[in-house]
Amino acid sequence: MWYKLSQIILKQRLILILALFGITGFMAYKAQEVKWSFSLANIVPKTDPEMIYFKEFKKEFGEDGNILAIGIKDSAVYLADNFRKLKYMTDELANISYVKDVLSLPSLKRLVKDKEDNRFELENVFTDVPSDQKVLDSLIAYCQSLKFYSGQLLNTENGANMVLVTIENEVMNSKARNTVVGDILQVTEQYKEHTGINLRYAGLPFVRYINTVKIKKELNMFxxxxxMVTGFILFLFFRSFKVVLVALFIIGMIVVWVMGTLALFDYEITLLTGLIPPIIVVIGIPNAVYMLNKYHQEYFQHGDQRKALETIIRKIGIVTLITNFTTAVGFLVLAFTDIVVLKEFGVIAGVNILATFVVSLIMIPAVFSYLKPPSSRHLKHLEFAPLDKVLTGLDLLVHRHKYYIFAAAAIIVVLSAYGISKIEARSYMVDDLPEESQVKQDLKFFEDNFAGVMPLEIIIDTGTKKGVQSLKNLKKIDEFETFLNSLDDVSQPLSVVSFIKATRQAFYNDNPDKYALPNNRDKNFIFRYLKKESDQKGISKAFVDSTGQKIRVSLKIADIGSNKLDVLVNDVIQPKIDEIFGETKMKVTITGTTLLFIKGNKFLIDNLITSMIIAFFIIALIMALLFKNFKMIILCLIPNIIPLMITGGMMGFAGIPLKPSTALIFSIAFGISVDDSIHFLAKYRQELFANNFFVPVAVSKSLRETGASMIYTSIILFFGFVIFAASEFGGTVALGALTSTTLLMAMLTNLIVLPALLLRFDKGSRDTHSHPLIEKYPEFYDEREDEEIDLDMIEVKDSN
Known part of the structure; x- marks a missing residue:
């Protein structure tokens, strides 16, 4: 089969090259249709009960994550001129398209009792900014006495205040969101420039804006x-610009295919799918290394260019197909998850890794058949003395000290297992940005001064229509809100109860001591005023459903992490809910973007662990089909499990938490690292047939021929993935640093542990009654071909 395929590729090379160019042109045309994703990734499945409830909540009360907060903590803001400019900034923000509302100190409204109509009216506190500083100071002091805004907009203890900008829901998941946030920042930066007052920013719209801008920048950079990195390393190995240019051109074609595939599947560019092009560059180059290294070895032996090109298709084709398939499996298993972003990432990456094999198998022999054969200068890497010394040293090590290798591996496994036991699963809403970043520093500002800005919602179903009008129900809710307000990392709750308490303060001429629910003496007077309240589109609509049965309690919390939030919700808040509402008809449900995000991360980690297990069994099945030998399957998996355990141990000892970005590493790294084992075992199988099934010689020859390519590709993979450590996102840094480390460890275990295992446990015998799949392809054990490979480089010789 592979012999015929080699003939077809070389005879029809021009047609095949033009066909691939045509497909690439089509993909380039489709790539123009690819769009960036501006939606918050849906991690929790649509069918999840909590997700269904959250969608119902947003349908009833609106989006909970559409507020951009601007923080100020500078006494200079209360100077008349600066305060006037703050009012001007507020007005300018309100005029920006798709800005729904702006709430700030200069735009503050107060409830005024209208005795004639027996109703409350909303009036601006600052109809104009007074030029007299004393008058301004008295108005600010008045604002600080309004308990409704305390902790929400003002910190009365240190003078910090916020400007809250609400963005229309319709643009939150579109490109227009970035335009709106960009316009907001332009206005606020002008205020900062003219006053010298530093501003802080937080809120999901701002975080998502920053993430999108940084992601776009980083993906191009990566x-x-x-x-650059893979091209430079290729040149160091092969000393040929032709090799570098052809290899990078082929990978460039696949990058175009990636973008075209995204368009064909109608997927958008997300943080994950955006990483695929640089990952394809890194993963695709090893194909070229193995094929070109074999091409150079063959040409070095007999000087026949066409025969050498035929050989790389015949001898490397089937092995490269299997290794690319196992690599693709590491990504394709993500398609079995219930998470859309992971499915898209897995499908696009897996499909294009397989496409990389097809394009490489056609383009490398076809293109090099048009080029001049490699010169002696280009073949020097085959006789690279330092590398030869390394391989000789490894050969001696595995033959003479295999039991020391086993002992060292066992010690490493035990230590790694202990490290793994120390790993904690923990994630944050703003998880990926470094602690010293401005976004994290600003977030800390809001947590220190306003208990945070991350949204958490609580819905209280009173059980009856117009239950909100029951003073008994309101007192229960007020008791609950008082408890919530006493908690660290939780802001003062905001609800219709807060509004009613504010009306009582207004009824008593803004006396702060009267900020409480009406009592039996004054409730009839206050409720008479409230009945004439016409604010149907304001407080009532935002915090009470249309039937008056459900009440929304809105909180802002600090980004305390998944573990602490889980404790806060389940061990602190929920028991209090049971205590206060347990004997009533009222039902209390906690929801919100923050809660769903944390649950999504837990769900994501569970799915990634499942995908890792699936990848493990699929790759084990491939080994079973190839070798039909349980012992060989175990011997293949051991050197690839050890690196994963080392990485897990490093995470535990270094305190790196298990989160989506770190859990993703294991299935990807396992799929890639097992390639080295397949290459080694395929060559080992060839050498067994070529050397009368004498294991020591087969191991030595396999180590010497495949060792160089394994080292070359591992170096490329290491430096290819380590570039992601330059990211500003912690998840991408983890992906780069831990994946590169895992692959480097996998190279060592496949060069040391795997040969040692073969020497100790494989007897080299062949079952004449069982013919595994690997024997059905003569490319794996063509003795005549193998006798010609690198004989002058083999130190173990026949004594005859």
Whole structure:
């Protein structure tokens, strides 16, 4: 089969090259249709009960994550001129398209009792900014006495205040969101420039804006870095610009295919799918290394260019197909998850890794058949003395000290297992940005001064229509809100109860001591005023459903992490809910973007662990089909499990938490690292047939021929993935640093542990009654071919 395929590729090379160019042109055309994703990733499945409830909540009360907060903590803001400019900034923000509302100190409204109509009216506190500083100071002091805004907009203890900008829901998941946030920042930066007052920013719209801008910048940077790094390493190995240019051109074609595939599947560019092009560059180059290294070895032996090109298709084709398939499996298993972003990432990456094999198998022999054969200068890497010394040393090590290798591996496994036991699963809403970043520093500002800005919602179903009008129900809710307000990392709750308490303060001429629910003496007077309240589109609509049965309690909390939030909700808040509402008809449900995000991360980790297990069994099945030998399957898996355990141990000892970005590493790294084992075992199988099933010689020859390519590709993979450590996102840094480390460890275990295992446990015998799949392809055990490979480089010789 592979012999015929080699003939077809070389005879029809021009047609095949033009066909691939045509497909690439089509993909480039489709790539123009690819769009960036501006939606918050849906991690929790749509069918999840909590997700269904949250969607119902948003349908009833609106979006909970559409507020951009601007923080100020500078006494200079209360100077008349600066305060006037703050009012001007507020007005300018309100005029921006898709800005729904702006709430700030200069735009503050107060409830005024209208005795004639027996109703409350909303009036601006600052109809104009007074030029007299004393008058301004008295108005600010008045604002601080309004308990409704205390902790929400003002910190009365240190003078910090916020400007809250609400963005229309319709643009939150579109490109227009970035335009709106960009316009907001332009206005606020002008205020900062004219006053010298520093501003702080937080809120999901701002965080998502910053993430999108940084992601776009980094993805382009990583693509350039991956091309530069892999190209440079290729040149060091092969000393040929032709090799570098052809290899990078082929990978460039696949990058175009990636973008075209995204368009064909109608997927958008997300943080994950955006990483695929540089990953393809890094993963695709090893194909070229193995094929070109074999091409150079063959040409070095007999000087026949066409025969050498035929050989790389015949001898490397089937092995490269299997290794690319196992690599693709590491990504494709993500398609079995219930998470859309992971499915898209897995499908696009897996499909294009397989496409990389097809394009490489056609383009490398076809293109090099048009080029001049490699010169002696280009073949020097085959006789690279330092590398030869390394391989000789490894050969001696595995033959003479295999039991020391087993002992060292066992010690490492035990230590790694202990490290793994120390790993904690923990994630944050703003998890990926470094602690010293401005976004994290600003977030800390809001947590220190306003208990945070992350949204948490509580819905209280009173059980009856117009239950909100029951003073008994309101007192229960007020008791609950008082408890919530006493908690650390939780802001003062905001609800219709807060509004009613504010009306009582207004009824008593803004006396702060009267900020409480009406009592039996004054409730009839206050409720008479409230009955004439016409604010149907304001407080009532935002915090009470249309039937008056459900009440929304809105909180802002600090980004305390998944573990602490879980304790806060389940061990602190929920028991209090049971205590206060347990004997009533009222039902209390906690929801919100923050809660769903944390649950999504837990769900994501569970799915990634499942995908890792699936990848493990699929790759084990591939080994079973190839070898039909349980012992060989175990011997293949051991050197690839050890690196994963080392990485897990490092995470535990270093305090790196298990979160989506770190859990993703294991299935990807396992799929890639097992390639080295397949290459080694395929060559080992060839050498067994070529050397009368004498294991020591087969191991030595396999180590010497495949060792160089394994080292070359591992170096490329290491430096290719380590570039992601330059990211500003912690998840991408983890992906780069831990994946590169895992692959480096996998190279060592496949060069040391795997040969030692074969020497100790494989007898080299062949079952004449069982013919595994690997024997059905003569490319794996063509003795005549193998006798010609690197004989002058083999130190173990026949004594005859």
């Amino acid at each position: 693509l350039v870095f991956s091309v």
